Amino acid sequence: MLQDVFGASHFKVSLTVTATTTAVALAAPFVGRLADEWGKRRVIVAAAFALAATTMLASTAATLNQVIAWRFLLGLVTPGVFAVTVAYIHDRWHRSRAGTVTAAYVSGTVVGGFVGRATAGVVASAAGWRASFLAVGTMSLVCAMTLWSALPADAKPLHDSARRALGGSLSAHLTNRALIGAYASGFCVLFSQIAMFTYVTFHLSDPPFALTTAALGWLFAVYLVGAVITPFSGRWIDLYGHRMALVSAIAIGITGSLLTLAPFLVAVVAGLALVCSGVFIAQAAASSYVGAVADHNRGLAVGLYAMFYYAGGSAGGALPALFWTSGGWRACVALVVTVQLITAAIAWFSWTDRRPAEEYVAS
Numbered sequence: 001m002l003q004d005v006f007g008a009s010h011f012k013v014s015l016t017v018t019a020t021t022t023a024v025a026l027a028a029p030f031v032g033r034l035a036d037e038w039g040k041r042r043v044i045v046a047a048a049f050a051l052a053a054t055t056m057l058a059s060t061a062a063t064l065n066q067v068i069a070w071r072f073l074l075g076l077v078t079p080g081v082f083a084v085t086v087a088y089i090h091d092r093w094h095r096s097r098a099g100t101v102t103a104a105y106v107s108g109t110v111v112g113g114f115v116g117r118a119t120a121g122v123v124a125s126a127a128g129w130r131a132s133f134l135a136v137g138t139m140s141l142v143c144a145m146t147l148w149s150a151l152p153a154d155a156k157p158l159h160d161s162a163r164r165a166l167g168g169s170l171s172a173h174l175t176n177r178a179l180i181g182a183y184a185s186g187f188c189v190l191f192s193q194i195a196m197f198t199y200v201t202f203h204l205s206d207p208p209f210a211l212t213t214a215a216l217g218w219l220f221a222v223y224l225v226g227a228v229i230t231p232f233s234g235r236w237i238d239l240y241g242h243r244m245a246l247v248s249a250i251a252i253g254i255t256g257s258l259l260t261l262a263p264f265l266v267a268v269v270a271g272l273a274l275v276c277s278g279v280f281i282a283q284a285a286a287s288s289y290v291g292a293v294a295d296h297n298r299g300l301a302v303g304l305y306a307m308f309y310y311a312g313g314s315a316g317g318a319l320p321a322l323f324w325t326s327g328g329w330r331a332c333v334a335l336v337v338t339v340q341l342i343t344a345a346i347a348w349f350s351w352t353d354r355r356p357a358e359e360y361v362a363s
Helices: 002-006 010-038 040-060 064-077 079-092 095-127 129-150 161-168 170-175 177-205 213-240 242-259 265-293 298-318 320-350 357-362
Strands: none
Touching: 002 010, 002 064, 010 040, 010 064, 010 079, 010 177, 010 298, 010 320, 040 064, 040 079, 040 129, 064 079, 079 095, 079 265, 079 298, 095 129, 095 213, 095 265, 170 177, 170 298, 177 213, 177 242, 177 265, 177 298, 177 320, 213 242, 213 265, 242 265, 242 320, 265 298, 265 320, 298 320
C-alpha cells in the first residue's frame, strides 16, 4: 500500500521497518543502563506511553520520509519495553523458572505481533494507512495504561556494589564469550524473521497468489501458532538447556523456510507458521540465556542483546532487497536459510548450558 500511495521502491518502503530496528539498536544499551539505575518498572511504563504517542503521530505524516522519521523515533523508545522486560523477569524470578516466564513474555509479544499486523492490514484496507497507525497506537495506549496500573514494583537489588560494578561494566559484557555468542545469535534470529516476513508480502502480492493488503494482514495469523508453542519451549529450556532449545528451533525454521518455496498458498502459510515458531522459540532461548549469563546489571546486558538483535532486523529489512532484485523469492529464501544455519553453528559452539554465576564472574 505504501508503495502505491507514495510511488516508492521495495527498498524505500522497507526503510519503514529498517528505520525502527536501527533506532532500537542504537538506543538499547543506553536504555538498559538507565533501567539499571532509574528502575526497570519506571522505564517500561514510560516507554510504553512513548510507543503509543509515536505510533499515533506517524498518522500525521505527509510523505514517506516523514513516516520513516516517526518510525525511527518509535524505535528509540522500543527498548524500554523489549529489552528491559527480559531483565525485569530475571530480577523477579529464580533462574530455575526464568526460562518459562521469558517464554510466556515472548508469547505475549507473539500475540501482540499478530494483533498489530492483522489490525494494521484490515484497517488500512478499509480506511487507509493513517487509520491503521491510529488504531495500533490506541491499542498501545491501552497497554501502557495497563502497565502503569498493574505492573509490580522492581525487586530489591540482590548484589553488592562491587559485584554490580563488575557485572555491569560494558567491557565485561562485551568480552564474555557466552554473551558474545548470544548477541550474535540474536542478530541472526531477527534477521531471519524480518527478511522472511517483509519480503514474503511482496512474493504473495505478485502472481500467481496476488493477495490483497487485507489478506496479507491476516497472513500473520500464523504468529498464533508460535503463541501456542512458545510457552512449552520455556519448560524445555529450563529442563534441557538454552543451546538445545535454540538449535531445535533453527531446525524448525529451516524446514519452514524451504516450504515457502512451494507454489501452493497452503504450503507457504504452513512454512511461515514453522518459521515464526522457530524464531519465537529461538528468541525465548537467546534472551533467557542472556538474562541467565549476566547475573549483574541485566538491563545493560539485555540492552546490548537488543542492540545486536535489532541490528540484525535492520540488515534483514534491507539486505534481502539485493537478493530480491537479482533472484526473487528463491534468492531471499537461500539467504534466510544460510543465516539460520549460521545461527545454529554460533549457538552450538559458543553457548554452554553450564550456568553457575562463577563462570560469568571468572570470565
